[in-house]
Amino acid sequence: MKMQEKNISANNFEQCIKCTVCTVYCPVVPVNPLYPGPKQAGPDGERLRLKKGLFFDNTLKYCLNCKRCEVACPSGVRIGDIIQSARIKYNTDSPKLRDMILANTDFMGTVVTKVAPVANFALGLKPTKVVMDAVLKVDKHRTFPKYTTKTFESWYKKNVKAFQDSFKRHVSYFHGCYVNYNYPQLGKDLVSVMNALGYGVHLLENEKCCGTALIANCMIDKAKKNAEHNIASIRKSVYERQMPVIGASSSCNFTIRDEYPHLLGVDNSDVRDHIELCTRFIYRLIDEGKVKLVFKKDYKAKIAYHTPCHMERLGWGIFSTELIRMIPGVDLTILDSNCCGIAGTYGFKKENYEVSQAIGKPLFEQIERLKPDFVACDCETCKWQIEMSTSKEVKNPISILAEALDLVATSEANK
Amino acid sequence: MRFDTIIIGGGLAGLVCGIKLQKAGQKCAIISAGQSAMHFSSGAFDLLGRLPDGTEVKEPLKAISSLPAEHPYSIIGAEKVAEYAAQAKGFFADCGVKVTGDASRNSWRITPTGERKPSWLTIGDFTPLAAKEEKIGNKALIVNILGYLDFNTKFLADSFEKQGTECRIVALKLEEMERLRKNPSEMRSTNIARVMDREGIWETAVSQIRTLLKDEDVIVLPAVFGLKDGSVVEKISETLGKKTIFVATMPPSVPGIRTQMTLKAEFEKAGGRFFLGDTVIESKADENGIIKSISTVNFNDIRMEADNFVLATGSFFSKGLIATPEKVCEPVFGIDLTYREGRENWFNTNFWEKQNYISFGAKVDETLNASIAGKKIVNLYAIGSVIGGTNSLYEGCGGGTAIVTALAAADRILEKK
Numbered sequence: 001m002k003m004q005e006k007n008i009s010a011n012n013f014e015q016c017i018k019c020t021v022c023t024v025y026c027p028v029v030p031v032n033p034l035y036p037g038p039k040q041a042g043p044d045g046e047r048l049r050l051k052k053g054l055f056f057d058n059t060l061k062y063c064l065n066c067k068r069c070e071v072a073c074p075s076g077v078r079i080g081d082i083i084q085s086a087r088i089k090y091n092t093d094s095p096k097l098r099d100m101i102l103a104n105t106d107f108m109g110t111v112v113t114k115v116a117p118v119a120n121f122a123l124g125l126k127p128t129k130v131v132m133d134a135v136l137k138v139d140k141h142r143t144f145p146k147y148t149t150k151t152f153e154s155w156y157k158k159n160v161k162a163f164q165d166s167f168k169r170h171v172s173y174f175h176g177c178y179v180n181y182n183y184p185q186l187g188k189d190l191v192s193v194m195n196a197l198g199y200g201v202h203l204l205e206n207e208k209c210c211g212t213a214l215i216a217n218c219m220i221d222k223a224k225k226n227a228e229h230n231i232a233s234i235r236k237s238v239y240e241r242q243m244p245v246i247g248a249s250s251s252c253n254f255t256i257r258d259e260y261p262h263l264l265g266v267d268n269s270d271v272r273d274h275i276e277l278c279t280r281f282i283y284r285l286i287d288e289g290k291v292k293l294v295f296k297k298d299y300k301a302k303i304a305y306h307t308p309c310h311m312e313r314l315g316w317g318i319f320s321t322e323l324i325r326m327i328p329g330v331d332l333t334i335l336d337s338n339c340c341g342i343a344g345t346y347g348f349k350k351e352n353y354e355v356s357q358a359i360g361k362p363l364f365e366q367i368e369r370l371k372p373d374f375v376a377c378d379c380e381t382c383k384w385q386i387e388m389s390t391s392k393e394v395k396n397p398i399s400i401l402a403e404a405l406d407l408v409a410t411s412e413a414n415k
Numbered sequence: 416m417r418f419d420t421i422i423i424g425g426g427l428a429g430l431v432c433g434i435k436l437q438k439a440g441q442k443c444a445i446i447s448a449g450q451s452a453m454h455f456s457s458g459a460f461d462l463l464g465r466l467p468d469g470t471e472v473k474e475p476l477k478a479i480s481s482l483p484a485e486h487p488y489s490i491i492g493a494e495k496v497a498e499y500a501a502q503a504k505g506f507f508a509d510c511g512v513k514v515t516g517d518a519s520r521n522s523w524r525i526t527p528t529g530e531r532k533p534s535w536l537t538i539g540d541f542t543p544l545a546a547k548e549e550k551i552g553n554k555a556l557i558v559n560i561l562g563y564l565d566f567n568t569k570f571l572a573d574s575f576e577k578q579g580t581e582c583r584i585v586a587l588k589l590e591e592m593e594r595l596r597k598n599p600s601e602m603r604s605t606n607i608a609r610v611m612d613r614e615g616i617w618e619t620a621v622s623q624i625r626t627l628l629k630d631e632d633v634i635v636l637p638a639v640f641g642l643k644d645g646s647v648v649e650k651i652s653e654t655l656g657k658k659t660i661f662v663a664t665m666p667p668s669v670p671g672i673r674t675q676m677t678l679k680a681e682f683e684k685a686g687g688r689f690f691l692g693d694t695v696i697e698s699k700a701d702e703n704g705i706i707k708s709i710s711t712v713n714f715n716d717i718r719m720e721a722d723n724f725v726l727a728t729g730s731f732f733s734k735g736l737i738a739t740p741e742k743v744c745e746p747v748f749g750i751d752l753t754y755r756e757g758r759e760n761w762f763n764t765n766f767w768e769k770q771n772y773i774s775f776g777a778k779v780d781e782t783l784n785a786s787i788a789g790k791k792i793v794n795l796y797a798i799g800s801v802i803g804g805t806n807s808l809y810e811g812c813g814g815g816t817a818i819v820t821a822l823a824a825a826d827r828i829l830e831k832k
Contacts, residue, residue, distance in 0.1 A: 020603065021450045024450075036598060273716070284717050
């Protein structure tokens, strides 16, 4: 018998056996009938697009890029990547002004933090929201995260940089735009925990936005430029300074590790294993018996953990939850695995607002039923969405550790 | 990360084994590369429907002694199979999965195309038939949802009419479903079920059925109700005051997915850790061949260690077995398989005939331990459809093999302590 010896096709979609499991787990399909669903938009459509680009369907923009289809696929098809790559390759619409504002998180951050008090005040005003809704199509229900008057980087340089070299071991920290421009406290928490564990924390050389939002808005040239720059800085950190890179945002981490090579064609193979979430980094240290955690005696909290979609795809939720479980006095519930609906900039767009809230509804209801003291989550945009849509505050696991640890005793134990 | 037992594969076998071990106090992990074949469940688990020579089986427990020696049931032993089969019903009930049926006598389920196949345990949504030729009623109203293509009403009517049931086919037009119809490729069972699960929707469907109903004594509906609730069929029947039966649809399977979700939740509630979307890439063993640890794509350098490892990776569909042009192999540990050399012996060119490749799989001994290069690995167990020695499709014993071997392997592991 004559046969082809091996499957030599570079097209990952050929692994699809049309089993339809992906369509069961797509959060968009049940709430937005305009979206053709992951199977049709992904492997089925790709076969046609390969023939002619005119088969590209604009409704692929409704994909959240949550990657839940990929987690569910029993055949290893990178469905989400196929859909996003098609958008990158065939989409001819140029991004709107609104999309540029939402996607350029670092440019906006640099400009707005300079006038933060005025901007925060103005962005919170109803007339501003109405104008933004009408003119820019940024939904009026959304509240922009507050901008800080002092960026994380400037706080770091002024307050802690000087003594980071005094530690025996070191890591670089990819803080991301949110920590730098909106919520430096998360970065401060990370520095204090890592310092207590005996690690000096350093900044990367001129960190740029990871590009998650740029990719989502098809601003690929800029995303690629940022990616190349970041990988060069990470390479320097890993190979010249011998410092692995950690972060506290699941989406930044996921983008740098997986979207750079899969969607932007930026090779990160030599450094990919040295970039990870801080909870995974800390878990490994504990697992190998290299560090000790000393907790406060009186810490008590009822916590509900939400697994962000990109965390689900990374498969790393376990490291965050196992760390939280180590805290005595914590009652932890893992929430059902549901997308919160925000998907970065997606939910900010007026045309997506209703879909976004409908997707998140089961999650919001479960949180309210459970009545935790607060929600734990490793993603900043999930945090905005859950805080806007429920009565609960959301904390990053590293901030929970910072609260629960006896930092002085932990430092002593890890000297 | 350390566990007592790591189970590779999150389908029926992996979950049953994991739940039993976890409830017995072990710390277990289940690693699953994507969702399992439970998503295509027929709504019933079969124990044994046919002997390898084609003889129809009416009483599965009695027929086990006629099976060849390499069959997993023969390896476990007829007495033990009966014991585990007896446990199974209670096991599922404890997990919140309602099943009916009896291992001593097969009942019959209706397939999506109207065929009748032998069944052991049937998920509560469905009404098993006591005999293959049983009439479902004198007059049946077969009710579809307008625009839904995975429910073959004409096939069903043809098959019911063979038993003398007069059939009438109608379709419900529900306003809430019209949104779904905009996208015909997504008019699938699970999406319909999500709409049906919303408050008041199935009640609207039922009141429409009432207006369509003439003198029929039985109503036939596709199983597109209750992603979370297994009792919708009873509620519909009660509301209409008429016998109502659900028939399985083409995939995805709503009752199958619900069962999978219920079992997974039960495993996690008992403290088990379920890793979805991860793949095992390699294992490390000591000089005696005892498996010490594995690594996965997502865990990478953080090793997952355990005292016992259970292989529940399924057959070719889920890549538990892989066929290359030259050979068939098991990709995780490279364990020994029962299979016939020579590709020409793997398949029959007539697609509908018995296919030998389906009976390929792990070679196990009476403790369900697998072997590598002829050497028994005492802490590695194989369960479910990754095991060879049975053509489960032909013999109708896939569900039973999964459940019985899972319970048996869990017992072996617990006995060791």
